[in-house]
Amino acid sequence: MRDIRRVTEEEGLRRGRPILICGHCVEDIEVSKNSGLDVQTWLKDDLVDILSMAYGTEHIPPVYSVTKVAGSHGVPVYPMINSFDIATVEATNDGGKRRGNLSV
Numbered sequence: 001m002r003d004i005r006r007v008t009e010e011e012g013l014r015r016g017r018p019i020l021i022c023g024h025c026v027e028d029i030e031v032s033k034n035s036g037l038d039v040q041t042w043l044k045d046d047l048v049d050i051l052s053m054a055y056g057t058e059h060i061p062p063v064y065s066v067t068k069v070a071g072s073h074g075v076p077v078y079p080m081i082n083s084f085d086i087a088t089v090e091a092t093n094d095g096g097k098r099r100g101n102l103s104v
Contacts, residue, residue, distance in 0.1 A: 001047040023048035029066055039066070043073040054080045 001023070008019040025032040025039045032039050042048045051070050053063060063079055070077045 001042055002045070005047045018049075020049040021047065022050040022052050024052045024054065025066070026054055027063060027066065029069060040069060043070055043075055046073070048075060051075050051077045052080055053077055 001021075004021060008021055012018045023037075023039065023042050025037045026035065029039050039051070043051075051066070053066055063077070067077045
């Protein structure tokens with residue numbers, strides 16, 4: 001992440017406009033860290049400008065822990081909606097496939 005930040009800073013200065021970096025993590029900072037994504041360091045060391053958070057499990061945990069840490073560093077968080085494997089696959093009129101409704 002430091003190398004990416006360095007390169008984007010150099011190129012942004014050359015171009016005369018910033019290049020923003022979006023870090024991507026799962027719903028929990030500790031789960032992210034256990035997966036090799038050190039979100040706290042990214043935020044503390046100003047390595048990301050935006051944080052995108054995906055839910056890695058079927059339960060929807062509170063996102064407050066992530067938004068609180070990111071907010072203290074002035075970094076916005078954009079949660080993503082994922083479809084899970086439990087979703088049904090339905091045929092469409094054109095013969096293609098799409099995810100079905102997640103409600104049971």
